Amino acid sequence: MIRLQRVTKRFGSASEALSNVSLRVDPGAMAFITGPSGAGKSTLLRLIAGLERPTRGRIRVNGHDLDRLSNRAIPGFRRSIGLVFQDHRLLFDRPVFDNVALPLEILAYRRPEMRKRVRAALDKVGLLHKEGVNPRTLSAGEQQRVGIARAIVHRPVLLLADEPTGNLDPALSREILQLFDDFNRVGMTALIASHDLGLVERMGKPVLHLEDGRIEARAAAGAPA
Amino acid sequence: MKPGRRLQDTVPAWLEAHRDAARRSLQRRLQAPVLSLISIAVLGFILALPAYLWVLLDNARALSAHVDHDPRIALYLDGVEAATVADLERHLETDARVERWIWIDADEALARYREGLADPGLLDWLDENPLPDVVDVVPATADPETVAALREALAATVPGATVVSDDDWVRQLNSLHQLGLRILSVVGALLGLGALLILALATASELRERREEIAISRISGATHRFLRRPSLYGGVMTGLGGGIFAGILLLIGIGLSRAPLEQAAAAFDLELGLSLPGATHLLALLLAGLLLGWLGARLGSGHALRDAP
Numbered sequence: 222m223i224r225l226q227r228v229t230k231r232f233g234s235a236s237e238a239l240s241n242v243s244l245r246v247d248p249g250a251m252a253f254i255t256g257p258s259g260a261g262k263s264t265l266l267r268l269i270a271g272l273e274r275p276t277r278g279r280i281r282v283n284g285h286d287l288d289r290l291s292n293r294a295i296p297g298f299r300r301s302i303g304l305v306f307q308d309h310r311l312l313f314d315r316p317v318f319d320n321v322a323l324p325l326e327i328l329a330y331r332r333p334e335m336r337k338r339v340r341a342a343l344d345k346v347g348l349l350h351k352e353g354v355n356p357r358t359l360s361a362g363e364q365q366r367v368g369i370a371r372a373i374v375h376r377p378v379l380l381l382a383d384e385p386t387g388n389l390d391p392a393l394s395r396e397i398l399q400l401f402d403d404f405n406r407v408g409m410t411a412l413i414a415s416h417d418l419g420l421v422e423r424m425g426k427p428v429l430h431l432e433d434g435r436i437e438a439r440a441a442a443g444a445p446a
Numbered sequence: 447m448k449p450g451r452r453l454q455d456t457v458p459a460w461l462e463a464h465r466d467a468a469r470r471s472l473q474r475r476l477q478a479p480v481l482s483l484i485s486i487a488v489l490g491f492i493l494a495l496p497a498y499l500w501v502l503l504d505n506a507r508a509l510s511a512h513v514d515h516d517p518r519i520a521l522y523l524d525g526v527e528a529a530t531v532a533d534l535e536r537h538l539e540t541d542a543r544v545e546r547w548i549w550i551d552a553d554e555a556l557a558r559y560r561e562g563l564a565d566p567g568l569l570d571w572l573d574e575n576p577l578p579d580v581v582d583v584v585p586a587t588a589d590p591e592t593v594a595a596l597r598e599a600l601a602a603t604v605p606g607a608t609v610v611s612d613d614d615w616v617r618q619l620n621s622l623h624q625l626g627l628r629i630l631s632v633v634g635a636l637l638g639l640g641a642l643l644i645l646a647l648a649t650a651s652e653l654r655e656r657r658e659e660i661a662i663s664r665i666s667g668a669t670h671r672f673l674r675r676p677s678l679y680g681g682v683m684t685g686l687g688g689g690i691f692a693g694i695l696l697l698i699g700i701g702l703s704r705a706p707l708e709q710a711a712a713a714f715d716l717e718l719g720l721s722l723p724g725a726t727h728l729l730a731l732l733l734a735g736l737l738l739g740w741l742g743a744r745l746g747s748g749h750a751l752r753d754a755p
Binding site: 272312330371 | 455456458459460462463466658659661662663664665666667668669672
């Protein structure tokens with residue numbers, strides 16, 4: 222599903238955010254990237270999502286060679302992935318339902334089908350009863366769950382999450398990671414960046430450790446928790 | 447094709463997407479009504495000015511149609527030979543540009559002149575008749591170019607004659623009208639360009655406010671076309687509003703200037719009524735607003751989306 226070969230990313234003349242990173246995530250797998258802030262976790266996810274282009278190296282995601290993908294082909298590629306951010310990035314000018322429906326609107330789904338899918342996604346994250354409220358009125362954990370519903374509503378083949386538990390307490394964090402595990406069980410490939418090593422290790426999934434833009438250690442594929 | 451999406455859903459889904467974009471654009475305008483109204487007002491003023499000038503020009507051109515007589519060409523045949531006069535008569539009979547003509551004999555003219563004098567004896571002092579024979583020609587058309595061509599043709603037939611036509615002022619008025627139209631085109635084009643830039647700027651700043659939504663949509667795979675759709679609908683709405691406002695301003699402007707203009711015309715012994723623009727012209731104004739709004743939005747959104755993250 223994801224394959225990076227000797228990927229380097231440099232921003233301007235600054236030092237390298239990623240140096241010679243190679244990794245592979247198979248279809249249907251779930252893996253974590255850990256490391257301190259500034260280690261390059263977000264950069265790695267942005268490269269895989271096609272939001273940045275590598276300075277050197279090759280990136281292949283879901284059959285697309287990202288370094289050769291034309292600007293015109295990028296929107297189509299992005300529709301096959303779901304992205305979750307630490308700061309949720311919800312739109313406060315519209316209710317929860319419309320936030321979650323955004324990817325379906327882009328895919329030009331018809332109203333009845335859109336309603337069905339949005340409600341299914343909200344039900345999955347336990348927020349069906351909040352579909353009409355403004356996300357501003359929700360708690361941090363609820364906002365994150367709306368963000369997750371938006372990332373999976375169009376049933377992407379690949380789910381990327383950047384510090385999805387960054388602002389949450391341990392109980393809520395476990396709940397969120399459990400959600401990702403559920404999605405993974407139904408076939409969605411997932412790659413999750415987190416600095417919370419203890420939490421990640423309890424999930425029993427492969428862990429890549431980034432330090433100063435380099436992969437330091439690769440945990441063996443652990444047994445499911 | 448994704449599950450749950452059928453081919454026959456494509457067109458309705460497309461229509462729904464457009465309806466959503468239009469609705470969202472209208473909602474955004476209603477949320478900031480003052481800014482939207484300012485855009486509409488600016489466009490209305492910019493459209494109304496050249497439209498008003500055009501109506502004035504169009505009415506001024508109608509002046510030449512208000513002439514109470516047809517243009518005439520007079521040929522003064524002083525010392526012209528009889529053979530040439532015969533040529534002239536043949537020409538006048540055959541030329542389709544001639545409506546009718548009258549021969550005014552010199553002796554007859556003198557006799558008529560004598561009748562008009564208080565003391566007819568005065569003319570006895572003259573040794574001979576000073577008046578020439580005159581041919582008064584009425585052209586078939588008032589078109590200045592045709593009249594001028596006929597005048598040239600007649601002058602060529604009778605080389606010694608003095609040829610005078612009274613359509614000079616019609617020609618002057620026409621050339622002034624042409625000049626007015628040219629000035630109006632330049633002013634209109636410059637104002638239109640200004641309006642286009644203002645509308646493009648308004649669209650770009652609106653897109654800056656939607657920056658977060660655009661960034662999220664981009665990440666979710668939105669195309670350029672999807673992202674600029676609400677802006678294009680917004681541009682069309684502003685353009686339509688501007689066109690309607692310009693039409694109202696135009697009607698008010700004409701209403702206010704009608705009385706003073708008629709008074710001024712009366713002072714010059716002219717009968718001039720300022721006529722209102724017809725439905726076609728008001729529709730053209732509306733379309734001009736619509737086109738400017740759409741083009742401005744396209745220009746502004748193209749620029750802003752290229753620079754957006």
